[in-house]
């Protein structure tokens with residue numbers, strides 16, 4: 001048996017370290033006591049999503065711990081549960097929960113990217129779901145103030161249309177980080193690392209609402225842990241490589257004009273525009289190819305089915321090659 005949180009071997013359910021991170025050390029079974037809820041609002045979900053993206057069709061449920069068990073709740077949710085998305089427009093949907101879990105674990109375990117605590121969990125009928133602990137809720141139930149970058153850059157459906165969260169660039173998020181976060185440089189480095197990671201794992205849905213600032217108890221803004229990251233191209237093969245431009249004019253760059261996709265030059269240009277030191281940016285980019293084997297091993301050890309593993313690995317190889325020095 002391997003831990004359904006961190007893939008550590010010889011564990012029944014969740015290992016102690018995952019129980020600490022997720023469940024206040026409680027021995028929560030990896031199988032819930034109830035079946036997946038019936039989703040009866042699927043049609044309306046898809047109608048209102050102009051751009052086919054996994055985030056547009058994912059259903060989210062709120063859970064909390066009650067008498068040492070996870071239960072559905074309308075209010076004061078401590079966890080978010082994401083079952084298999086109910087969509088026949090997506091590919092390999094049954095692997096979506098594990099795709100998210102694997103990608104989040106890779107970010108944290110291999111690259112030290114701060115992530116929301118997460119695991120794979122199963123409904124009573126055996127269907128998998130992704131579970132994550134909310135980081136905006138204090139232990140007493142009160143909430144931290146959190147704002148995503150659509151809110152921070154004042155973009156709404158009314159002001160920028162249906163696809164407002166895809167309207168912008170990563171540079172713009174960086175500029176907002178510089179403006180609002182007191183310790184801007186480390187935050188910008190964390191942000192840059194995450195943007196490159198998303199590219200490496202083929203996450204084409206890292207839009208404005210998938211990055212946020214949270215206000216600490218002392219009143220200072222900080223970048224939140226990473227959330228909602230997965231290899232979206234597995235489920236939406238037609239999706240563009242990134243949800244946002246890296247920076248305005250990136251597609252006119254010599255590299256993009258030559259190859260038709262982003263490469264090392266574009267990410268180094270983004271780092272320069274963010275005000276990061278070039279050697280630090282190079283080190284962050286090269287950390288991904290240096291740990292290629294560990295990433296591959298983690299994909300192999302995951303609970304994805306074999307066809308999805310193969311796709312994940314070939315996309316990974318492709319993106320790592322793109323970021324190699326030319």
Ligand SMILES: [Zn+2]
Nearest residue numbers: 003006015018
């Ligand atoms: Zn574990």
